[in-house]
Amino acid sequence: MIYLSLIAAVLLLLALVAMIARSFQTDSDLNFAGPSEEASSPDDRNNAVNDALNLEIFLKAFGDDDQRFVETLGDSRVQKLLAYERKRIALRWIGRKTAEARSIMQGHVRRARDAKDLSVSAEIRLALQYVELLALFELLSLSVFIFGPAGLRKWALRTNAILSDMKRFGQSAVPGAVVP
Amino acid sequence: MERNILPADELNAYEDFSSRTLAKIPTAIERLICIASTRDYNSGVYHHDGLASRFSASATAKALQFAHIEAFHAVSAMPLRELSDEIRQYMKSSREEPAAFLNAWQKLEPYRVAIPMEVDPTIAELFVSNVKIALAILRLHLLRQTDRRSDALQLPSLGPRSLPPLRS
Numbered sequence: 001m002i003y004l005s006l007i008a009a010v011l012l013l014l015a016l017v018a019m020i021a022r023s024f025q026t027d028s029d030l031n032f033a034g035p036s037e038e039a040s041s042p043d044d045r046n047n048a049v050n051d052a053l054n055l056e057i058f059l060k061a062f063g064d065d066d067q068r069f070v071e072t073l074g075d076s077r078v079q080k081l082l083a084y085e086r087k088r089i090a091l092r093w094i095g096r097k098t099a100e101a102r103s104i105m106q107g108h109v110r111r112a113r114d115a116k117d118l119s120v121s122a123e124i125r126l127a128l129q130y131v132e133l134l135a136l137f138e139l140l141s142l143s144v145f146i147f148g149p150a151g152l153r154k155w156a157l158r159t160n161a162i163l164s165d166m167k168r169f170g171q172s173a174v175p176g177a178v179v180p
Numbered sequence: 181m182e183r184n185i186l187p188a189d190e191l192n193a194y195e196d197f198s199s200r201t202l203a204k205i206p207t208a209i210e211r212l213i214c215i216a217s218t219r220d221y222n223s224g225v226y227h228h229d230g231l232a233s234r235f236s237a238s239a240t241a242k243a244l245q246f247a248h249i250e251a252f253h254a255v256s257a258m259p260l261r262e263l264s265d266e267i268r269q270y271m272k273s274s275r276e277e278p279a280a281f282l283n284a285w286q287k288l289e290p291y292r293v294a295i296p297m298e299v300d301p302t303i304a305e306l307f308v309s310n311v312k313i314a315l316a317i318l319r320l321h322l323l324r325q326t327d328r329r330s331d332a333l334q335l336p337s338l339g340p341r342s343l344p345p346l347r348s
Contacts, residue, residue, distance in 0.1 A: 050300070053253060054300040054302070054303050056257075057253060057256050057257045057303055057306070058302055058303065058306065060257055060259075061306055061310070065259045065260075065261070066259055066260040066261075066313075069259065069260055069261045070260065070313075070317075073317065073320060075320050077316070077320075078313070078316050078317055078320060081312070081313055081316055082260075082313055085309040085312065085313060086309075088309070089302065089305055089306055089309055092302060092305060093302045096301065096302060
């Protein structure tokens, strides 16, 4: 009985931490590019190149170079500022990617409503990818919130790959639908 | 970013601007500020009279916009060591007192106007965050320099010298 209570307490604690982590992911005043603008861009190839470049710049910030440089300065305030800022940016990125995944799925559901011939296997694949992605984002935000963004690099690449796949697949999975 | 996505006239305007103007500016942060200053704050449209006399106004605006995003990505991808060095050089070239410069940059955050409109919001945030940290590093260097100078100015005493207070 006592073990069950302990497990319940741990689960509640994890849920609480996840809620706090999510509260860090609210949009800031720097959201210049609206989602509609991004989606209506005519050059898909250029968008893909830009996405890759943005991810490269983003991940570069989470390498060891800056951390080592700041440690050589020997000032705890600057070290704390770096840790705080990196964690904040990482959580914001996770929040934006989660919103992007949700928007892809909502767009797909809208198109699927008008579709004449839906492929069940394709729909299941997309739904599983979506659930996997949301679970990964939750775990990632929890891990960044508790341990910091050190392990972000590997997981960011994985989640980004799933998201790109989902984006491509979500658009091509509804052949009979009228794409707006 | 790939330059070959630009149409021929925009590419020519971009190359002209890069070779005549940007090549003469020593640091990436100065290049970014220079390009951002060609953008109208109210409309977000880029203007450059010299370029517009050789190319069309539209090609000029697109070339400047492309150069702006390219320069912005270069600065955003910079490690903190390099970024703080670049801001230090820019601070020197501005001929302002370092303390006044840091006060203005930390309080007014004028570097926010250097962000192009069409960039990824996470990279825009990363840029602001990196500049904030670089400014904190420069502030730390300035404090340490001031401490060293005031230590050097103190008259030597006969008694044992006490240690300076620790900065945590």
